[in-house]
Amino acid sequence: xxxxxxxxxxxxxxxxxxxxxxxxxxxxxxxxxxxxxxxxxxxxxxxxxxxxxxxxxxxxxxxxxxxxxxxxxxxxxxxxxxxxxxxxxxxxxxxxxxxxxxxxxxxxxxxxxxxxxxxxxxxxxxxxxxxxxxxxxxxxxxxxxxxxxxxxxxxxxxxxxxxxxxxxxxxxxxxxxxxxxxxxxxxxxxxxxxxxxxxxxxxxxxxxxxxxxxxxxxxxxxxxxxxxxxxxxxxxxxxxxxxxxxxxxxxxxxxxxxxxx
Numbered sequence: 001x002x003x004x005x006x007x008x009x010x011x012x013x014x015x016x017x018x019x020x021x022x023x024x025x026x027x028x029x030x031x032x033x034x035x036x037x038x039x040x041x042x043x044x045x046x047x048x049x050x051x052x053x054x055x056x057x058x059x060x061x062x063x064x065x066x067x068x069x070x071x072x073x074x075x076x077x078x079x080x081x082x083x084x085x086x087x088x089x090x091x092x093x094x095x096x097x098x099x100x101x102x103x104x105x106x107x108x109x110x111x112x113x114x115x116x117x118x119x120x121x122x123x124x125x126x127x128x129x130x131x132x133x134x135x136x137x138x139x140x141x142x143x144x145x146x147x148x149x150x151x152x153x154x155x156x157x158x159x160x161x162x163x164x165x166x167x168x169x170x171x172x173x174x175x176x177x178x179x180x181x182x183x184x185x186x187x188x189x190x191x192x193x194x195x196x197x198x199x200x201x202x203x204x205x206x207x208x209x210x211x212x213x214x215x216x217x218x219x220x221x222x223x224x225x226x227x228x229x230x231x232x233x234x235x236x237x238x239x240x241x242x243x244x245x246x247x248x249x250x251x252x253x254x255x256x257x258x259x260x261x
Contacts, residue, residue, distance in 0.1 A: 006138075013204070018096075025097060028101060043077050065131070065152065072100060088111075124151055146222045159228060164213070170189070235251035
């Protein structure tokens, strides 16, 4: 498998995950949308912890980009809260989930298909807020993502981003399926480079996608390098909280808030 094949593989993989009803492809309920219209709402960048409301400021009337955020989850909630939302994702099936919620609940919400490292569909200073849940583990490089985010943000706008703790990639994935934590890989890690072909084939058959570790230097330092200013950070665990698997030992993901001066 070549690096240039990755975008198409992961795009098709997330289409397949929609078919399999992956947790990140299940649209929000009409009841959740109704509560958001009344001001009672929360969304996540990581599996468990709701993003603090003060990270957003007042969302009503803001132009919000849901970056790699398809699935009918965060975008519709923010739209119901009064934001002008564009959901941007590589997977047509994920975007269809947002379109279905918008049609069901009468929301004004735009969708655009594309890859997170290329936001050329949008002009400079187009958005007040970029909401980017854990997803850049599916991109071979993360610095281009941060540069594009900084370009499309307006001065004073904020990036809310979730991403994986690079530590998760040191462990053998097949051993984790057996409930074992076996240190195997050096960092940085990439499925396409560090797995034997037959094991990579099994992984894609099971998970449908391939992933890449990114260092904290490129995840956090990369935002700073792009000209953003970090204001907040929190840690989180895998779905189900901190009492299972690797989450018993360390937080598996992080979320940050950064502002464009």
